[in-house]
Amino acid sequence: SAASASASATTTTSPATSPSADALEQVAPGLARYQREDLEEGLWARPGLAARDRHLVTLAHLVGSGQTQHLTTYLEDALDAGLTPAEVSETVTHLAFYSGWENAASAVGPLQEVFAARGVSAQDLPAASPDLLPLDQAAEAARAEQVQSTYGEVSQGVVDSTGEVLFRDLWLRPDLAPRDRSLVTVTALVSSGQVQQIPFHLGRAMDNGLTEAEVGETMHQLAFYAGWPKVFSAMPTVGEVLAARR
Amino acid sequence: SAASASASATTTTSPATSPSADALEQVAPGLARYQREDLEEGLWARPGLAARDRHLVTLAHLVGSGQTQHLTTYLEDALDAGLTPAEVSETVTHLAFYSGWENAASAVGPLQEVFAARGVSAQDLPAASPDLLPLDQAAEAARAEQVQSTYGEVSQGVVDSTGEVLFRDLWLRPDLAPRDRSLVTVTALVSSGQVQQIPFHLGRAMDNGLTEAEVGETMHQLAFYAGWPKVFSAMPTVGEVLAARR
């Protein structure tokens, strides 16, 4: 059965399986069974969240928490599942701000390796300074005012960079859809235990098109990849956001 | 004195010393002294928590937080201190769910290396699907109902997997005692700052046989290995659990 799991892992729709089923079998037979039954044949095959989105969530968790040991395999699987090189590139760029610069920087080496093997070149990637998506002026004014009043007394530098670099630049880059940026951001928040920041970004995610069913399965995906405790700590707040929008 | 510390580190009862005392002396003489006086001759020699349990806690913290650089040394020391290969294998399997899949997966390589060097083979390890320990039906029904009512509106998938994969499978695997699974779980919670999840799991740990003295020294062990701030943030909640049971 290790061999069949290994074989199934080479198809483009199957989930990331790292380390190999054989390696798992050798040291943790239980873990190998969970990988096969509960990840490959279970979680990744469930409805409610597209396989492509499950890869986006998993990748965002791994890059955002600096877990690079098997990252090339996860990147290969994510590209096979339909994420474009441009989307992966922008996901890493987005996480520099939502998970810390060096977590993104630590993904650059694996990304170089995978892109080189597939012949991904500059023309496949986002421009450094593309034409930006239109800004929702009213929503941005409300956000800016809230951040100014909450944080301005502590650090005007943070307030200014939040507007200039994040909300009037990063979020408007066109090569990752706002809904996907939100999914990456919510993932980063759950993955790093930043529950307080969930209401704003989960509300924004749903404004950007994420559905209730997708939110639920994102939590399920993260239970396996970020661990049960972080998801259990996040879910009451997630529930409040969902309830308030019903 | 670096030489004597190095020598003592090769006995089977001494604690994990990574990196070597010599390396520490070269770049951080203070840290080398703390390792000798406060870890090796201090913390690891204290009563209240068995050396074997201190290794279990330390290993659970390191695997659960993805700190793999010196993991082979810690694994060697843990096995020398009396943890069995089957217990170590199950600890990693358990942490896949309580610290996130990839943290467990990142320990597989070091585990392969250490098991191979000691000739650990399949028959020394837990079966993929062993006969499970008996389930406490009443406690499980209460847990299931609480999780359903708290999280069911957010993600039925999480609720279902919590029951099917964790509490009616993982926790009942016989090759790591429930008390040890609880110790690993509480360690993972303190180590990742998930204080909200401590009451349930610490109560369960004590139901499973962990004593007050062991809880206190687990916090002490984690102060050094997970850092003072995480332990200080966890201890008020730990104290409430202890007080409520007195």
Place this chain on the structure above:
Amino acid sequence: SAASASASATTTTSPATSPSADALEQVAPGLARYQREDLEEGLWARPGLAARDRHLVTLAHLVGSGQTQHLTTYLEDALDAGLTPAEVSETVTHLAFYSGWENAASAVGPLQEVFAARGVSAQDLPAASPDLLPLDQAAEAARAEQVQSTYGEVSQGVVDSTGEVLFRDLWLRPDLAPRDRSLVTVTALVSSGQVQQIPFHLGRAMDNGLTEAEVGETMHQLAFYAGWPKVFSAMPTVGEVLAARR
């Protein structure tokens, strides 16, 4: 422009740029632009916090969160910017206690490499047991009493080690100024999401000489390096500490 960014990165006042601008350009052109415009020419050039302090904060975040992939480059840059080998050595030693032993231990290899290349030897480093700074007896008595009453019922071991190892030893080591130890500690707290521990240590930092402007720019530096969510979660508490002292 990648070339000019690369060139500017070799001067002693420029910030840490890892990975290289060329590598970033190849996989994430947007991230390369942010590194150039918003880090190198932006954040690191701002007033309010000295470049040397920005390196101390950045280094403390990276070591404290185990992000070692580009650590030698950051160490080189920090030494070029004026941190002494003794200060860097003590920073790593300090973080063993405030970010967990193994995060400090994981920095020892990179530190050996950088010190060896620069011919740093034992006489450039702090003694294992130097003459300690004088202890503020009244402040220490108040701290000890508060810790005893809060945590004594849970773990007398933690209480004792907090006094003996941390506040009557580590904090009094003379090769890193108390103000710098506080800056390293506050960084570790924000970086690991330990907001509850901020009031005590931020108050102590300001007692030790850290200014309001420096606190604000430390938050700004950490927004980029530890990520926006951790800084947003910390800033309300930081603001309360600042307000209470005005």
